[in-house]
Amino acid sequence: MSFFTPENLEKAQVLVGLYPDKRSALIPLCHLAQSQHGHLSKEAMEEIAELLGIQPAEVMGTASFYDMLHTEEVGKYLVGVCTNVACLLGGGQELLDHASDVLGVPPGGTTEDGMFTLEEVECVAHCDKAPCAQVNYRYFGPLANDDFDNLVDDLKSGRLSDSVPHHGVLSRVFRDAPPMVSLEIIHEERRVMDEAKKARLAAQSQEAGGKQ
Amino acid sequence: MSDKIVTARVGIPNSYTIASYLEHGGYQSLRKALLEMTPEEVQAEVTASGMLGRGGAGFETGRKWSMLKQDPIRYLVVNGDESEPSTFKDHLLVENDPHQLVEGTLITAYAIGATRAFIYLRGEFALGLERVQTAINEAYAHGAIGRNIFGSGFSIDLVLQPGAGAYICGEETALIESLEGKRGYPRIKPPYFPAVIGLYGAPTIVNNVETMSNVPWIVANGGKAFAALGKGRSTGTRLFALSGDVLRPGSYELEMTSKTFRELIYDPDLGGGLKEGRTVKAVIPGGVSAPWIGPDNLDLPLGQDEVAQAGSMLGSGSIIVLDDHSCAVRAAWRITKFFNRESCGQCTPCREGSGWIEKIMHRIEMGSGTESDLDLVLDACDNIAPGLTWPPQQTTICVLGPSIPSSVVSAIKMFRDEFMIHIKEEGCPFVH
Numbered sequence: 001m002s003f004f005t006p007e008n009l010e011k012a013q014v015l016v017g018l019y020p021d022k023r024s025a026l027i028p029l030c031h032l033a034q035s036q037h038g039h040l041s042k043e044a045m046e047e048i049a050e051l052l053g054i055q056p057a058e059v060m061g062t063a064s065f066y067d068m069l070h071t072e073e074v075g076k077y078l079v080g081v082c083t084n085v086a087c088l089l090g091g092g093q094e095l096l097d098h099a100s101d102v103l104g105v106p107p108g109g110t111t112e113d114g115m116f117t118l119e120e121v122e123c124v125a126h127c128d129k130a131p132c133a134q135v136n137y138r139y140f141g142p143l144a145n146d147d148f149d150n151l152v153d154d155l156k157s158g159r160l161s162d163s164v165p166h167h168g169v170l171s172r173v174f175r176d177a178p179p180m181v182s183l184e185i186i187h188e189e190r191r192v193m194d195e196a197k198k199a200r201l202a203a204q205s206q207e208a209g210g211k212q
Numbered sequence: 213m214s215d216k217i218v219t220a221r222v223g224i225p226n227s228y229t230i231a232s233y234l235e236h237g238g239y240q241s242l243r244k245a246l247l248e249m250t251p252e253e254v255q256a257e258v259t260a261s262g263m264l265g266r267g268g269a270g271f272e273t274g275r276k277w278s279m280l281k282q283d284p285i286r287y288l289v290v291n292g293d294e295s296e297p298s299t300f301k302d303h304l305l306v307e308n309d310p311h312q313l314v315e316g317t318l319i320t321a322y323a324i325g326a327t328r329a330f331i332y333l334r335g336e337f338a339l340g341l342e343r344v345q346t347a348i349n350e351a352y353a354h355g356a357i358g359r360n361i362f363g364s365g366f367s368i369d370l371v372l373q374p375g376a377g378a379y380i381c382g383e384e385t386a387l388i389e390s391l392e393g394k395r396g397y398p399r400i401k402p403p404y405f406p407a408v409i410g411l412y413g414a415p416t417i418v419n420n421v422e423t424m425s426n427v428p429w430i431v432a433n434g435g436k437a438f439a440a441l442g443k444g445r446s447t448g449t450r451l452f453a454l455s456g457d458v459l460r461p462g463s464y465e466l467e468m469t470s471k472t473f474r475e476l477i478y479d480p481d482l483g484g485g486l487k488e489g490r491t492v493k494a495v496i497p498g499g500v501s502a503p504w505i506g507p508d509n510l511d512l513p514l515g516q517d518e519v520a521q522a523g524s525m526l527g528s529g530s531i532i533v534l535d536d537h538s539c540a541v542r543a544a545w546r547i548t549k550f551f552n553r554e555s556c557g558q559c560t561p562c563r564e565g566s567g568w569i570e571k572i573m574h575r576i577e578m579g580s581g582t583e584s585d586l587d588l589v590l591d592a593c594d595n596i597a598p599g600l601t602w603p604p605q606q607t608t609i610c611v612l613g614p615s616i617p618s619s620v621v622s623a624i625k626m627f628r629d630e631f632m633i634h635i636k637e638e639g640c641p642f643v644h
Binding site: 018019020021023024025026027028030031052061062063065066067068069083084085086088089090091093094122123124125126127128130134136137138139170171172173174175176177178180181183185186187189190192193197200 | 250251284285294295296297298299300302303325327328334335336337338339341342345346348349352357358359360365366367368369371372373374375376377378379390391392393394395396412453454455456457461462463496500530532534538542543546547550553554556644
């Protein structure tokens, strides 16, 4: 049985077709798998390998390098609190400690109900809103302790379900462009451009010659 | 004319939509480049602009383009993997003006004769990914990407590639590896430039998001107009990402060299100053790889060479302010922890050294350090970047490793007393 749903399999095939070497679709396919399943399962990696014509171990080999690709289950909401230097100066470490108390798990831990995974993250480029956090890569900040408590309440009650989809859903916009322009067409166009350039240069030198 | 280039449209409602972009002159530069200019003429304007790359290394954009090997297949890759701590300028550009980025990318693709273009965007930019993908979809529908753009006889495809969380992928050869579906391991140099061997082994230009976002303006107004802004090698404007202990942190676009650090920090319309009664203790310019500068350097203009002459770098344009209530040991420890976490692990000095330095710095901050730890930590730093010079000596494949000592060495040099207080009083004297 296939891992990807028919709808996602169609998206996967579009992704594979975007690159001169289809292995380039590996990371986008991992994101697609996580959007479907919340994390990157063994079955997903096997199917991605098949789509790319490589071994599942090669998919694992790449995926294990990247912080955003989770081969183990994570909570519905991945809460990443930044403690890098700008957030540190703004109280990021204290925010992380508070988050850990409120959620009842240490950084890296997942709550028993599977709702939250807490992470200590590196700079997410939101430093004018320090201390900041991301939930499933959506930004929140600056966060005082009670702002964080309200955020957790909003997530629990579903009030943010439109703006913060479950973990794994990254971009909700997909490519809807026409098929790729073939290299043959591009090379033919460039040949025409080159000829026009040569003709132009020849005309210019003739003109310059005429002036002498 | 607005004194802003890349952020001119930031703040306009729905600035990220094609309707708004077209209303404000969008895609006119692409039209002009494709229909009225040759690729060489576009390159000549960018060369004349003197624009230095906005990613961090500050290499002349026109010169980089001219180094591209003229093979039949060549690529353009835009580096949007903004992860240098406290750098948050590309984040602003991709969310607020994605079409400007797309247009600049297409013009560049034409100028260098790329056969396909990619925008590699940091995975953590969920909204940015949605905005740029929407912009690409809209631009295809508008006829600005794809087959025979605006009837010019020039075709190109543009693909958005998401990252997946790895600082090192901002290094251009690691980014290329990642784009090839591999672990983000920087490649061994030489070749020094992907312009010779890049994506899939083909010549490739890698340019930063802000660099690309300047290109439409340069084509519209000419390289000379761009070069008229700023001073010396620092032409045009730059986005300065100001953070840390200031009242109004933010990304501010300023004409290069037009303001000093002090003005950026204290101007009520910019940084807005510090909390009541506080003073600047240190500034980390150009990203956490850069040596720190002290309060005596606040009158330096924000220019490439000016900051380099003071022994640091303008780098990614980020500026972190530490006031006199912030702990230098703690800041340097946290920066080392970051490098330790983000080291890709290929080279021993970086992989092992960052861990040792982080542990020693942590125990000093926590109050269990000894005086000899200062020599030990400097010795470990010296093993990563022999001589502790700036710019650092290279012992590793990429510059991540030799960047590790900067903050630690700066902190010890500038605030040795503070280290000694941590050691003697067995703890951090600051409240946090």
